[in-house]
Amino acid sequence: MTETPPAPTAPLRARAEIDLAALRANVRALRDRAPGAALMAVVKADAYGHGAVPCARAAVEAGATWLGTATPEEALALRAAGIPASVRVMCWLWTPGGPWRRAIEEDIDVSVSAMWALGEVVEAARAAGRPARVQLKADTGLGRNGCQPGPDWDELVGAALAAEAAGLLRVTGLWSHFACADEPGHPSIAAQLTVFRAMLAEAEGRGVRPEVRHIANSPATLTLPASHFDLVRTGVSVYGISPSPEIGTPADLGLRPVMTLSASLALVKQVPGGHGVSYGHHYVTPGRTTLGLVPLGYADGVPRHASGAGPVLVGGKWRTVAGRIAMDQFVVDLGGDEPQVGSRAVLFGPGDGGEPTAEDWAQAAGTIAYEIVTRIGSRVPRVHVNG
Numbered sequence: 001m002t003e004t005p006p007a008p009t010a011p012l013r014a015r016a017e018i019d020l021a022a023l024r025a026n027v028r029a030l031r032d033r034a035p036g037a038a039l040m041a042v043v044k045a046d047a048y049g050h051g052a053v054p055c056a057r058a059a060v061e062a063g064a065t066w067l068g069t070a071t072p073e074e075a076l077a078l079r080a081a082g083i084p085a086s087v088r089v090m091c092w093l094w095t096p097g098g099p100w101r102r103a104i105e106e107d108i109d110v111s112v113s114a115m116w117a118l119g120e121v122v123e124a125a126r127a128a129g130r131p132a133r134v135q136l137k138a139d140t141g142l143g144r145n146g147c148q149p150g151p152d153w154d155e156l157v158g159a160a161l162a163a164e165a166a167g168l169l170r171v172t173g174l175w176s177h178f179a180c181a182d183e184p185g186h187p188s189i190a191a192q193l194t195v196f197r198a199m200l201a202e203a204e205g206r207g208v209r210p211e212v213r214h215i216a217n218s219p220a221t222l223t224l225p226a227s228h229f230d231l232v233r234t235g236v237s238v239y240g241i242s243p244s245p246e247i248g249t250p251a252d253l254g255l256r257p258v259m260t261l262s263a264s265l266a267l268v269k270q271v272p273g274g275h276g277v278s279y280g281h282h283y284v285t286p287g288r289t290t291l292g293l294v295p296l297g298y299a300d301g302v303p304r305h306a307s308g309a310g311p312v313l314v315g316g317k318w319r320t321v322a323g324r325i326a327m328d329q330f331v332v333d334l335g336g337d338e339p340q341v342g343s344r345a346v347l348f349g350p351g352d353g354g355e356p357t358a359e360d361w362a363q364a365a366g367t368i369a370y371e372i373v374t375r376i377g378s379r380v381p382r383v384h385v386n387g
């Protein structure tokens with residue numbers, strides 16, 4: 001297919017370039033992994049920091065038929081941006097008093113884990129004069145959101161069936177979420193599948209006819225075909241990031257990281273040996289050297305926990321954050337090299353241009369790559385290319 005060239009970019013302090021061609025290829029690769037299931041692209045949290053609307057559009061172009069968000073506000077924002085009702089949108093994190101009626105009117109599938117939520121959605125459907133699309137969420141072992149098996153599930157399924165008979169809702173889905181899918185072989189995975197099948201059988205035995213049954217997130221989609229059911233809910237893998245190094249690198253999985261975070265060096269200067277660098281002087285130059293100032297900090301989502309450890313490609317070489325990461329800036333020791341002020345410092349990207357990856361930053365900060373991309377702040381412009 002023809003790719004449009006990257007938009008001409010004015011010199012920016014910093015930018016997160018989002019490669020939508022890579023995102024589309026990732027969606028296609030994931031569809032190939034789960035050929036019997038529909039694909040939901042999870043675009044919560046501004047598409048894990050990548051920009052919800054352009055990423056949602058690109059995912060749909062590549063064959064995603066569902067979009068998933070955590071909050072109803074995120075789901076409504078997709079509709080407000082023009083994502084048509086032919087694309088199913090589901091959201092799953094509700095609190096009392098949430099915008100149920102608007103969600104119903106905007107053809108959003110809503111998740112219900114408890115009787116309080118079923119009560120609110122039924123009332124909203126009555127007010128809206130049309131049935132809600134409700135997906136009942138089972139807690140098959142995650143111990144987070146979802147309805148417990150046993151009497152709680154009995155009660156919720158019974159109440160949903162009664163509301164369906166009254167024309168107030170349609171149970172469009174039965175679903176759950178894994179606790180440890182990123183640790184293939186973890187005994188909880190098989191245990192959760194067993195509980196899920198039992199909870200499905202109970203609901204279906206009582207007359208629930210869901211359009212979709214689903215439990216697989218990215219790691220389950222990539223490692224466990226038995227978990228695919230009718231729909232897979234892929235998030236981090238859509239953005240080209242492996243759910244965990246244990247499962248493989250993005251390249252092993254046929255994925256390509258979508259976000260490249262870079263900045264323009266704001267200053268390059270020579271300093272003597274023994275010079276403290278940044279707050280607290282946790283780095284002291286070992287000898288005469290050059291320092292480069294990178295205009296990104298924890299206000300931009302660069303994790304302060306990666307102080308003294310985060311890798312950055314500058315002038316063709318990996319450098320390490322020298323001393324503390326501050327709110328707006330950090331310093332790298334350039335070891336005597338003198339790249340021009342304004343040259344590009346790449347914190348992470350796909351990795352094939354020699355730059356570090358989000359996974360490298362996750363290791364430096366003691367976290368997961370999910371968090372590294374998602375936390376990049378709103379002060380960093382997203383530049384979408386290959387749209």
Ligand SMILES: *Cc1c(COP(=O)(O)O)cnc(C)c1O
Binds near residue numbers: 042234237
């Ligand atoms: C975030 C989320 C997903 C996507 O998980 P990934 O591991 O990023 O694929 C799927 N389902 C639910 C309920 C989620 O909250």
